[in-house]
Amino acid sequence: MKLLGSTRSPYVRKVLVAAHEVGLADQIEMVAKVVTLVDREPDVCAANPLGQVPALLLPNSQTLYDSGVICDYLDAISTRPHLIPDDRMAKVEMSRRHAEADGLLAGFVRWYSERRRTDEPLSSLYVSVSRDKLAHVADHWDRQAYSWAERPIDLGFIAIGCALAYGDFRFSPEDWRSGRPALAGWYDIISTRPSFVATAFRVDG
Numbered sequence: 001m002k003l004l005g006s007t008r009s010p011y012v013r014k015v016l017v018a019a020h021e022v023g024l025a026d027q028i029e030m031v032a033k034v035v036t037l038v039d040r041e042p043d044v045c046a047a048n049p050l051g052q053v054p055a056l057l058l059p060n061s062q063t064l065y066d067s068g069v070i071c072d073y074l075d076a077i078s079t080r081p082h083l084i085p086d087d088r089m090a091k092v093e094m095s096r097r098h099a100e101a102d103g104l105l106a107g108f109v110r111w112y113s114e115r116r117r118t119d120e121p122l123s124s125l126y127v128s129v130s131r132d133k134l135a136h137v138a139d140h141w142d143r144q145a146y147s148w149a150e151r152p153i154d155l156g157f158i159a160i161g162c163a164l165a166y167g168d169f170r171f172s173p174e175d176w177r178s179g180r181p182a183l184a185g186w187y188d189i190i191s192t193r194p195s196f197v198a199t200a201f202r203v204d205g
């Protein structure tokens with residue numbers, strides 16, 4: 001399987017962490033593709049009509065996207081304990097955490113592009129709204145994180161770990177840990193798992 005993606009994309013990292021956790025990382029070859037909303041890439045656009053990474057090319061020429069669908073697929077073909085619960089209500093609860101993390105990531109990615117824009121100065125309203133969203137989501141997680149360490153890893157926890165890691169990678173001055181000891185303590189545990197260590201963000205791919 002070929003994964004079109006970049007080592008600086010949090011969505012790609014989510015897929016890679018999931019692949020490690022379900023024992024399929026060695027079956028995935030990463031093909032480096034860096035894209036942004038305004039920097040399109042022909043191979044990525046050919047694989048995914050949205051022009052986004054990650055996109056997974058399967059040996060039968062099928063292509064899968066987005067990151068959640070790819071994780072679903074990897075979970076389905078794995079013989080290891082699953083990242084997506086079989087129990088329907090447990091799956092709903094997991095999907096909510098996944099959606100929160102993906103929502104925060106979407107905000108981060110937009111905020112990062114806004115910060116890099118050179119044609120006009122950064123909008124202070126835009127920054128304050130983005131900062132506010134980060135605070136609300138991180139506070140919400142901090143209220144629950146004291147019990148997370150005892151729970152098995154799943155796709156929702158992987159997504160939250162990747163979102164916080166992206167906060168460190170691109171927004172370290174925002175210091176999401178400050179005043180959130182439960183969340184920081186939980187992140188210290190999840191981020192030392194081999195799957196997270198093996199997939200650290202890098203700016204060279």
Ligand SMILES: N[C@@H](CCC(=O)N[C@@H](CS)C(=O)NCC(=O)O)C(=O)O
Nearest residue numbers: 009011035036037052053054066067
């Ligand atoms: N919902 C998508 C989001 C993926 C995404 O936004 N990827 C970014 C890179 S981190 C991208 O490809 N941006 C280019 C674009 O949006 O056109 C997923 O979960 O895979």
